[in-house]
Amino acid sequence: MVPTFPGKGVHRDAPLYEQLDWHRTKGGIVLAEQLGYDGFWAPDHFTLGVDEAELEVWTVLSTIAGMTETGALGPLVSAVLYRNPALLGKMATTLDVTSNGRAVLGIGAGWHEEEHRAYGYEFPPIDERIERLDEAIRLIKAMWNDNPASFEGDYYQINAVTNNPPPVQDPHPPILIGGGGPEMLRLVARHADVWNVEITARNRGPPTEEKIEHLERYLEAENRSPDDVEYSWLGHCLIADSERRVEELLDRILPIPSASPDQEFELTTADEARERGDYFIGTPTEVAEQIEAVADMGFERFQLMFVDYPSLDGLGLFADEVMTEM
Numbered sequence: 001m002v003p004t005f006p007g008k009g010v011h012r013d014a015p016l017y018e019q020l021d022w023h024r025t026k027g028g029i030v031l032a033e034q035l036g037y038d039g040f041w042a043p044d045h046f047t048l049g050v051d052e053a054e055l056e057v058w059t060v061l062s063t064i065a066g067m068t069e070t071g072a073l074g075p076l077v078s079a080v081l082y083r084n085p086a087l088l089g090k091m092a093t094t095l096d097v098t099s100n101g102r103a104v105l106g107i108g109a110g111w112h113e114e115e116h117r118a119y120g121y122e123f124p125p126i127d128e129r130i131e132r133l134d135e136a137i138r139l140i141k142a143m144w145n146d147n148p149a150s151f152e153g154d155y156y157q158i159n160a161v162t163n164n165p166p167p168v169q170d171p172h173p174p175i176l177i178g179g180g181g182p183e184m185l186r187l188v189a190r191h192a193d194v195w196n197v198e199i200t201a202r203n204r205g206p207p208t209e210e211k212i213e214h215l216e217r218y219l220e221a222e223n224r225s226p227d228d229v230e231y232s233w234l235g236h237c238l239i240a241d242s243e244r245r246v247e248e249l250l251d252r253i254l255p256i257p258s259a260s261p262d263q264e265f266e267l268t269t270a271d272e273a274r275e276r277g278d279y280f281i282g283t284p285t286e287v288a289e290q291i292e293a294v295a296d297m298g299f300e301r302f303q304l305m306f307v308d309y310p311s312l313d314g315l316g317l318f319a320d321e322v323m324t325e326m
Contacts, residue, residue: 001076001234001305002029002042004060005049012277013043013236013305015253020053024310029064031312032071035319039072040064041106041303044079047115058091065099073102076196076234076303077178079110080129081121085136086158089143093167101168105140106176106196109133109184130183131155137175137191144172176232180204180211188229189218194301198234199278209297232301233294235278239287239306239314239322246282249308279307284321291326 003025006017029040044057057075065073073095078088088105096103109129110116116123124132135153142149144167148160167173176194177187181204188195195215197208205211216226238253240246256267256277273279280290291302306314 001303002040002060002064003305003309004042004057005045005054007050012256013307014309015256015307017310018050020049020055021310022055026067028309028312028315029067032315033068035316036323037071037319039074039104039301039303040068041072041074041076044075044077044082044106045112045115046119048112058095061103062095062098065095065102071102072104073099074104074106074176076198077106077108077176079112079116080107080133080136081110081116081123082119085139085156086143086161088136089140090163092140092173093144093163093165096167096169096173097165103167103169103173104176104194105173106178106194107133107137108178127183130187133177134187134190137177137187141172141175141191178234180208182214185211185215186218188215189222189224192229194230194232196232196234196303197299212298226298230301231297231299232303233278233299234303235280235294235305236273236307237287237304237314237318238273238279238281238308239284239318240308241283241317243283250281253307280304284317284325287318288322288325291322295326 001013003014003017006014006020040061042057042060046054046056048054057078061073061075092103092105109126113123132155135156139151139153139156139158142151143161143163147166148162149158150160151158174193175191176196177184177192178196178198180197197211219226219229238246238249240249250270254268256273267273267277270281274281274290280287308314
C-alpha cells in the first residue's frame with residue numbers, strides 16, 4: 001500500500017508519517033519494485049491525512065506506472081460515486097494500456113460521508129450505493145467486452161460508446177471488490193475476480209470464516225467456483241528485527257483510533273491491534289506465522305501498510321526475511 005496521506009487519519013495507516021512527502025514516497029516505490037513486491041495499491045480518498053493532505057489515487061497509479069516495469073496497479077478501492085462509471089472504465093483501460101497490462105479495477109460502494117459531501121458528491125443510503133455499484137460494474141464490463149457498448153440502467157446509461165484502444169489484459173483487467181456485508185458478497189460472487197476483505201469489513205458482522213462460507217454459497221448460486229475468485233487481505237504490518245525494536249515502535253503508535261467514524265474504540269495493546277486492527281506485529285518469524293494463519297483461511301494476496309513509514313526498514317525486512325520464506 002503506497003502512503004498517499006500522512007498521519008493517523010481515520011484509517012490509522014501511517015501513524016509516524018507527519019507530513020506528505022512525494023519524493024520520499026517515490027523512493028519507497030522504487031525500493032519496493034527492487035525488493036520484489038508484486039503490486040502497488042492506494043486508497044481512494046481526498047482528505048484523510050494531517051491537514052487533509054492526500055493524493056488522488058488514479059493520478060498516483062498512473063505516475064507509478066511510468067516509474068515501474070512490474071507489479072499490479074490498483075485502487076483499494078475506488079468509491080463508485082466519485083467518478084462517472086464510463087469515465088472510470090476509460091481510466092482503467094488507459095492505465096492497463098500504459099502499464100502494459102498491470103491495471104486492476106478495485107471498486108466499492110464508498111463509506112466516507114463527510115468526504116462525499118465536502119466534494120459535492122451524493123451520498124445515498126447503502127442499498128442505493130450497492131445498486132449503483134452493480135450497475136457501474138456491468139457498464140464497465142460492457143465497455144470492455146463490446147465495441148461499441150451500450151447500457152441502460154436505473155442510474156447510468158451509455159449509448160454506442162467506443163473504448164479504443166481496448167485493455168491489454170484478456171478478457172479485461174481484473175475486477176476487485178472490497179467489502180464484507182451480505183449484499184457486497186453477492187456482488188463479489190457475481191462480478192469479482194478478486195475479493196478484498198478490508199479492515200472495517202472484518203470488524204463488522206460475523207467472523208471472516210463465516211463471510212467466506214457465505215461467499216462460497218453465493219458463488220455456487222452464480223455457477224462459479226471459489227477457484228474463480230482470489231481472496232485478498234488488507235492489513236497493517238509492524239515488523240522489526242528484535243523484540244526490543246517492536247516494543248519501541250508499539251510505544252510510538254499506541255493507542256490506535258478506530259478505523260472509521262462509526263467504529264468508536266481504541267486499540268491500546270498489541271493483542272488488540274492484532275485482533276481488531278488487523279496488525280501483523282513482531283519479528284519476521286512472528287509476522288510470518290501470523291500471515292500463515294490468515295493464508296490458511298484461503299487468502300492468497302496481502303496488501304500491507306508498513307506502519308513504521310516513513311522509515312523503509314519494515315518494507316525491506318519483510319521482503320528479506322518473510323517474503324523469501326513464504
